[in-house]
Amino acid sequence: MHNPVTWVRGRLGERGLGVALLVGLVAMAVVPLAVLPATRCEVFGSGCHEPVLEELRADPVVAEKAPTPVEAATRGAYVALGDSYSAGLGAEATVADKNPLDRCHRTSKAYYHEVSRAFRFAEGSAFWACSGATIPDFLKGRGGEPAQFGRIGPGTSLVTLSIGGNDVGFSRVLAGCVIKLPWSRSCIRQGEDVAERMAVLRQSLADLIGQINARAPRARVILMGYPKAFSEVDGVDGDNITVADQRWLNARAYDLGRLIRQSAEEADARIAARRGQGSVEFVDAYSAFAGHEVGSGNAYMNGLLVNLPALAAEPRSYHPTIAGQQALARLFIEQIRKGPGRPLV
Secondary structure, three states, X not given: OOOHHHHHHHHHHHHHHHHHHHHHHHHHXXXXXXXXXXXXXXXXXXXXXXXXXXXXXOOOOOOOOOOOHHHHHHOOEEEEEEOHHHHOOOOOOOOHHHOOOOOOOOOOOOHHHHHHXXXXXXXXEEEOOOOOOOHHHHHHOEOOEOOHHHHOOOOEXXXXXXXXXXXXXXXXXXXXXXXXXXXXXXXXXXXXXXXXXXXXXXXXXXXXXXXXXXXXXXXXXXXXXXXXXXXXXXXXXXXXXXXXXXXXXXXXXXXXXXXXXXXXXXXXXXXXXXXXXXXXXXXXXXXXXXXXXXXXXXXXXXXXXXXXXXXXXXXXXXXXXXXHHHHHHHHHHHHHHHOOOOOOO
């Protein structure tokens, strides 16, 4: 029998023999391993699993984690703005709180103080609410004070705000209910004027919220409704306010709260639709004083307080007491922790 190598050498020569051997080695190394992946895995430790998405992605993108409600609220500065319900008028505890030269009547027991202590704000907090403030005052200033609007900016992460009561003219409405003849109906007859002012407020409040969002785009803006003031029982501290008048006044506070809620919800929906930062939220304070309204045994709201020498009602009449401000603080703290009910960018 012929030797195969000798036969090939004779047929192909030395150079042909080398080429034939090289082709054979390549076939042995490649073809079996391509056909038998299990062998490739066992011998070389490769081909043991299918490639996953992360291995195929040349430049992986890591999604940014959305902040929690508290993280979003505290990453910058907290600014408390608004009218007398935020300033703390009616919740005086110190001599400084009663300073007649303080036109804004910011007190040491306003809800701002408890909110600012409940969280650690990265850039601190500030208190600029001013009694009597309307939306024009908010934008332009009041009583020699700079505009509250100018107190916020890109670094603001939380704004608490009560506004609208003075725009609707609630002080005048209350005066019309208290200072009247017992048999008159001047209280309820103010309804048409209130409705007209609320219609104006609906537009001006929406404009105000838009301007706040533009100036402080990362802020959580929390708007407060107004609490129900009256217990709807006879003989409310000699205020000359009948049960029917009390019910009517409570209903107007409810209407105002509903208007503020709708404005907040619409503004927040616009932010969410464009995937903007920040939020607009609403704190429903209407039932915050339930069982503690004017006329109850332990009221969270001042009744009619008269300055006898001046024969005039004191400004703190029908404003929250210290306990009332504490109740409002709890609502704000709860809302800050809860958030707007949607992811924050």
